[in-house]
Amino acid sequence: MTVDFDYTLSLKLRKEKNFFGPGVIQLLQEIEQSQSLNVAAKKMQMSYSKAWRIIQYAERELGYSLIDRSVGGNSGGGSTVTEAGKKITQQYLSFEQKMYARADQLFQEIFVEELEAEQRERNFS
Numbered sequence: 001m002t003v004d005f006d007y008t009l010s011l012k013l014r015k016e017k018n019f020f021g022p023g024v025i026q027l028l029q030e031i032e033q034s035q036s037l038n039v040a041a042k043k044m045q046m047s048y049s050k051a052w053r054i055i056q057y058a059e060r061e062l063g064y065s066l067i068d069r070s071v072g073g074n075s076g077g078g079s080t081v082t083e084a085g086k087k088i089t090q091q092y093l094s095f096e097q098k099m100y101a102r103a104d105q106l107f108q109e110i111f112v113e114e115l116e117a118e119q120r121e122r123n124f125s
Contacts, residue, residue: 007107011096019061020092027051028081028089031067037079062088 012021030040041051059066066085071077081089 007103009099009103011092011099013092015061020058020088024054024058024066025089025092027054028066028085031079032081032086035078035080037067037069040079 010022012018014020026044027040030043031037034040034043037051037055038048041048044051055066062084064084065082066088067079067081069077069079
C-alpha cells in the first residue's frame with residue numbers, strides 16, 4: 001500500500017469563535033509591506049470593508065490594536081502594524097512552525113509503513 005495522500009493543518013486562535021489565523025496574518029503582512037489597509041485588501045482580493053471588519057474583530061478579541069491608522073490628507077492616509085501586531089504575528093508564526101514540525105513527525109511515525117512502501121516503489125520505477 002502506498003501513501004497517495006498528505007495532510008494539512010489550519011491553525012486559528014479562538015475564544016468562542018475563531019478570530020486570528022492565516023487570513024489575519026496575511027492581511028497584517030500585506031499591510032506591513034504596503035503601509036495601507038486598502039492596498040492590502042485589494043492584493044488579497046477582498047473589499048476594504050471586509051478587511052477592516054477582520055482587523056476590528058481580531059483587535060476586539062485580543063484587546064489591543066493590531067494596526068495604527070492615519071486619515072488621508074495632503075500626505076495621504078495609511079496603516080502600520082503596531083508593535084503588538086508584530087509580536088502576535090511572530091508568536092503565531094512560531095506556533096504554526098512548531099505545530100507543523102510536530103505534525104510532520106507524527107505523520108511520518110503513524111504512516112511509516114505506507115511511506116516506506118511508497119519510497120520502495122519510487123526506487124524501483
